[in-house]
Amino acid sequence: MAGAPPGPSRPEFSRSPLRGPWLTSVLGLVLLAGIAILFVTGLLSYAAYNPDLAAVNDQTPDKGWLGFYLFSWPTSPYWLYRVTQGVHVTLGIVLVPVLLAKLWSVIPKLFAWPPVRSVAHGIERLSLLLLVGGAGFEFVTGILNVQLHYIFPGSFYTLHFYGAWVFIGAFVVHVAFRLPKALRAVGPRLGEPAPGTEDAAGLVSPRPAAPTVSRRGALGMVGLGSLALLVVTAGQSVGGWFRQTALLAPHGQEPGSGPNGFQINKTAASVGIRPGDIGPAWRLTVRGAGRQVALTYDQLLALPQSESSLPIACVEGWSTPDQRWSGVRLTELAALVGLGTDTPQVFVESVQRGGSFRSVVLRDNQARDTRSLLAVRVNGAVLSHDHGYPARVIVPGAPGVHNTKWVTRLTFGEQT
Numbered sequence: 001m002a003g004a005p006p007g008p009s010r011p012e013f014s015r016s017p018l019r020g021p022w023l024t025s026v027l028g029l030v031l032l033a034g035i036a037i038l039f040v041t042g043l044l045s046y047a048a049y050n051p052d053l054a055a056v057n058d059q060t061p062d063k064g065w066l067g068f069y070l071f072s073w074p075t076s077p078y079w080l081y082r083v084t085q086g087v088h089v090t091l092g093i094v095l096v097p098v099l100l101a102k103l104w105s106v107i108p109k110l111f112a113w114p115p116v117r118s119v120a121h122g123i124e125r126l127s128l129l130l131l132v133g134g135a136g137f138e139f140v141t142g143i144l145n146v147q148l149h150y151i152f153p154g155s156f157y158t159l160h161f162y163g164a165w166v167f168i169g170a171f172v173v174h175v176a177f178r179l180p181k182a183l184r185a186v187g188p189r190l191g192e193p194a195p196g197t198e199d200a201a202g203l204v205s206p207r208p209a210a211p212t213v214s215r216r217g218a219l220g221m222v223g224l225g226s227l228a229l230l231v232v233t234a235g236q237s238v239g240g241w242f243r244q245t246a247l248l249a250p251h252g253q254e255p256g257s258g259p260n261g262f263q264i265n266k267t268a269a270s271v272g273i274r275p276g277d278i279g280p281a282w283r284l285t286v287r288g289a290g291r292q293v294a295l296t297y298d299q300l301l302a303l304p305q306s307e308s309s310l311p312i313a314c315v316e317g318w319s320t321p322d323q324r325w326s327g328v329r330l331t332e333l334a335a336l337v338g339l340g341t342d343t344p345q346v347f348v349e350s351v352q353r354g355g356s357f358r359s360v361v362l363r364d365n366q367a368r369d370t371r372s373l374l375a376v377r378v379n380g381a382v383l384s385h386d387h388g389y390p391a392r393v394i395v396p397g398a399p400g401v402h403n404t405k406w407v408t409r410l411t412f413g414e415q416t
Contacts, residue, residue: 004113011195014108017208020192021185021201023215027102027222028182032175034095039168041088045315046161048073048081048399053345054361059157066165075369078396082313085399086237089317092142093233093248097225099135101218109202127173134167146316148250148265155356157315236318251318259381262320263312265400268385272353273406278390282351284374288337288344288412297390301376303328308371314400325394327375330367334412343367344413348393351408357401362393367412371396374407 004010051058052070060066074080110132116122138160145156152159181201195206213221235246246252251263268278284295295303307326313319334343346367349359366372372395376383383389388405395403 008108008111009113011108011202011205012207013111015205015207015209017205017211018213018215018218019105019108019203019205020215021181021203022192023218024102024105024201024203025182025185026219027098027105028178029186030098031095031102032179034091034098035168035171038088038092038095039164041084041091042164043069044084045081045088045399047071048084048397049402050361050363053363054347056347056359057361059155059356060161063161066161072363072365073397075366075371075396075398078310078371079313080397081399082237082311082319085313085315086234086317086319089142089146090230090234090237092139093146094226094230096139096143096229097222099139101222103132103135106203108205112202123173124177127170127177130166130170131174134163134170137163138167146249148316233317239319239321249318251314251316259379260384260387262323263318264386265314265316266355266405268406271355271358273351273385277351278385278406282390282408284391284407285409286333286336286412287410288334288339288414291337293336297376300328300374300391304332305376306332306370306373308373308375308394308396310371310394310396312394312400312403324379325373325375326377326380327373327391327394329370330362330372330374330393330410331370333374333410334367337412339412347409347411347414348404348407349409349411350404350406352406357404360402360404362395362398362402366395366398369396374410 007013046067047070049057050070050073051060051063052067055061110128116125141152141156141160141163144151145160150156185201192204195204229248231245232247233249233252235242235244236249236252243252243254254261255263280297282297284297284300286293286295305326306329307324309322309324311320311322330346331340331343334340334346343364344367345364346362347359348362352358362372373393374391375388375394376391378387383392388407391407392405393403393407
């Protein structure tokens, strides 16, 4: 370090008495557990879109082997996506103070001199660059998505997916290098190691300033920050009384009252729905097995009606309580074209003109589930225009965007 340039590369530049292997290791172990959960729930979120089923479901067409684990997303338990995505978003926000504290604790390491001492050290430094950059990218884009601020270039879905794989690759390399040292650092010991020793890991200042808070006190402050974020965020996923506490969540508060007074992401106006699109001239076209049936709204209402109590859960982490939907089962509609037995997958199309997810393919297990409806009413009332009038799909366990609104065509059994 004798030849280090003036500035943060010199050991004496950082004088905080809090920095040291113990604090960094405790924060790192918390992040290790938290990020592992985030990654698994993120993979589950990706699988829930059934991206290997059809091109309209997949916004990452070049995923290649990154989709090796994909499986048919189940419809039971019906609250599965609500829980996994709620955990993913809420935990990601709760970990922000921990991540910031961890980055602060290792600032001296970021400016270590010389920058590269060996091949192994070079690999570790490169992984550190990708780790810090990847963590910032994933957390920032995720929080912006939760807040519905789409200011980043391109699709959030694509950016967050590829960014996650870059980040987790660097994370695994970093853990392989650092986990044994972190476990030693939090074990029984008598104070911090002496500055300049290998155990000090370049974090202990040779000229520390007088402490104003203990390391455990600093951890407590980080924990209180995470607890505060939990309180003002989790209610959008938990629901019930707790929804009132979700002050930082755009969908934390109920948008209105009455049967249709629950959350939505996109309004009819925002996706270009015109009165004529959902007026008396609207028709539902059902296709399959070389047959086609066109139904008016009244004819749709005349078909056998069923009920399902299901929530809506979205990628932003918000969800509704169970709503009481009524409409025609997808299996009943498939039967109109001779496909009622062993109902195949179905291509669902909306009349919406703008925005993403105007169409989707549902798997055969989703179409066959007796709770899957083309809903025309909710909580005893006709669907509002913003909730998908005249008809919308509602499927147990599916992401909110797959519960297509303003449906105009169902095509059973044909690949798209």
